[in-house]
Amino acid sequence: MKEAIFSGVQPTGIPTIGNYIGAMKSFVNLQDTFQATYCVVNQHAITVPQDPQTLRQQTKQLAALYLAIGIDPKKSTIFVQSDVPAHAQAAWLITCQIGLGELERMTQFKDKATKQEAVTAGLLCYPALMVADIILYKAKFVPVGDDQKQHLELTRNFVDRFNNRFGENILIKPEAIYPKSGARIMSLQDPTCKMSKSDKNEKAFILLLDQPQQIIKKVKSAVTDSIGLVNYDKEKQPAISNLLEIYSIFSDRSIEELVNEYHDAGYGRFKSDLADQIVSILEPIQERYQALLNSTELDDILLKGANEANEIASATLSQMEEIMGIAYR
Numbered sequence: 001m002k003e004a005i006f007s008g009v010q011p012t013g014i015p016t017i018g019n020y021i022g023a024m025k026s027f028v029n030l031q032d033t034f035q036a037t038y039c040v041v042n043q044h045a046i047t048v049p050q051d052p053q054t055l056r057q058q059t060k061q062l063a064a065l066y067l068a069i070g071i072d073p074k075k076s077t078i079f080v081q082s083d084v085p086a087h088a089q090a091a092w093l094i095t096c097q098i099g100l101g102e103l104e105r106m107t108q109f110k111d112k113a114t115k116q117e118a119v120t121a122g123l124l125c126y127p128a129l130m131v132a133d134i135i136l137y138k139a140k141f142v143p144v145g146d147d148q149k150q151h152l153e154l155t156r157n158f159v160d161r162f163n164n165r166f167g168e169n170i171l172i173k174p175e176a177i178y179p180k181s182g183a184r185i186m187s188l189q190d191p192t193c194k195m196s197k198s199d200k201n202e203k204a205f206i207l208l209l210d211q212p213q214q215i216i217k218k219v220k221s222a223v224t225d226s227i228g229l230v231n232y233d234k235e236k237q238p239a240i241s242n243l244l245e246i247y248s249i250f251s252d253r254s255i256e257e258l259v260n261e262y263h264d265a266g267y268g269r270f271k272s273d274l275a276d277q278i279v280s281i282l283e284p285i286q287e288r289y290q291a292l293l294n295s296t297e298l299d300d301i302l303l304k305g306a307n308e309a310n311e312i313a314s315a316t317l318s319q320m321e322e323i324m325g326i327a328y329r
Contacts, residue, residue, distance in 0.1 A: 005030055005177070006139035008039035008081065011058040012050075014207045015065065017278065018185035018195035021249045026143040026177065028070040036076040037137045037309065038066060043081045043088060044130070047123040048116065061289075064298055065208060068289035079305035081133070086313035090132035093320055095125050097162060098154070103127060107150055131155045135171050136313040143177040152176050166323045170316075185246060188222040191238035209286055212279045219243075219275035230262040230270050240267075247274045250281050 007027060009015065015024060027038055042059045059080055066078055081087050103109065103124050113119045134142055134155050142152055152174065159173040187193045189204040197205055203221050210218070223239045232255050234241045248255045262270045292298045321327040 002033070002035040003140040004037065004138050004172075005034040005141040005143060006037045006039070006134050006137045006174075007143045008041035008044075008133055009062060010045045011040050011042050011055065011062040012045050013058060013197050014061065014209045016185075016195050016197050016205045016207055017246065017250075017282075018205065019197075020069070020208055021185050021246070023144055024066075024069055025249070027066070027076075030141075030143055030177065031072060031075040034141065036071075037139070037312075038071060038076055038078050039133060039309070040066070040080045041130075041133065044126055047120060047126045048112065060293065060298065063302055064289050064292040065285075067292055067298070067301065068285045069208075073301045073305065077305045077308045078301060079309045080302055083302070083306035084309045084313050086136055086310070086317040087129065087132050090136055090313075090317050090320060091125075091129040093324060093326070094131050094135075094158060095128040097165075098128055098131075098158060102154060102157075106154070127151055127154055131158050134174050135159065136316045137309075138172045138312075138316065139174050140172055141177045142174050149176065168323055170319045170323060186238070186242040188218060188242075191223070191242045206278065208282060209289070210282070212283065215279050215282070216272075216275040219271050219278065222271065224267045228267070230259055230265065230267070232256075232259055243271070243274060247277060250274075250277050 007023060009019065009024065027036070030036060040059055040062045042055065045055060045058075063078065063080065067073070071078060106127055109124055109127075112123060116123075130151050131154060134152075135158075142148075142155075144152060156173050159171045162171055163169045185195045187195050187199060187201075187204040188206070189199075189201050193199075193204075195205045197207060199205055203218050206215055206218050222243060224243075225237055225239060227237060227240075230240055230244070231237050232241050232244050244255050244258055247253070247258055251258075262273075318327065
């Protein structure tokens with residue numbers, strides 16, 4: 001039997017190419033090797049204020065993008081988190097086993113808390129829900145970007161503590177799967193910052209649904225340097241190095257090969273070819289996405305996925321409730 005993997009993405013806007021490179025592309029690559037479960041984690045999204053109609057729309061958009069990038073419902077289980085009640089139920093059991101200090105040390109909590117006027121308890125406790133997402137499917141591996149290391153370590157620590165306390169190894173301790181390169185794609189306007197769709201400068205990121213002319217314009221306006229040579233040197237030429245990583249992932253060519261081709265070619269030609277390469281990959285994804293978005297096919301796939309996920313997650317939840325004494329009949 002294949003080992004299990006789990007991962008999920010929040011439906012808080014259209015993902016960037018950084019999200020695609022850092023995590024989503026690996027979803028497709030891993031589904032042939034593992035028993036894959038991929039979730040639209042819409043319950044994570046409400047840790048910050050959301051417009052209900054927008055959240056509904058973005059949930060379906062992300063599900064459609066999952067399929068459009070190549071996740072195959074015949075190979076993977078694809079579902080929306082809120083369709084599987086065991087996630088929220090298990091999160092409460094987990095919250096009662098995690099220390100307050102552990103949650104307060106989460107970097108993402110500290111970052112978001114400083115940007116919000118009102119900080120909810122959900123923002124503090126949502127890592128427990130993330131732990132639930134993983135352990136309910138007995139996931140041995142979790143494909144993630146490197147900014148999720150801390151959350152995965154929390155999951156690993158929880159599994160050790162739970163299994164030691166209750167005396168039965170019913171939970172699986174997960175390990176991370178990181179992309180071989182491009183795990184952290186940086187802003188096109190500031191190579192010291194991670195690419196983010198929340199960046200106030202729209203030239204700093206490329207969304208998976210950006211139109212070709214938008215992509216070309218953003219790539220051509222990406223910051224470079226005064227050196228004028230295409231080299232891979234993150235310390236001396238971080239902006240060009242970032243563009244090389246993006247090009248390498250989108251072309252399946254090595255960085256060394258790209259440097260050899262473009263070293264003396266000038267930034268103009270390099271950027272133009274990079275933009276064309278990104279467009280060539282994203283256009284068929286966008287076409288498939290548009291065909292799926294309002295189709296019954298998407299609804300049928302999500303219903304099937306929710307039924308599959310419910311069966312697995314409910315069984316793990318029952319085991320947890322039994323061993324913790326919650327199940328009393």
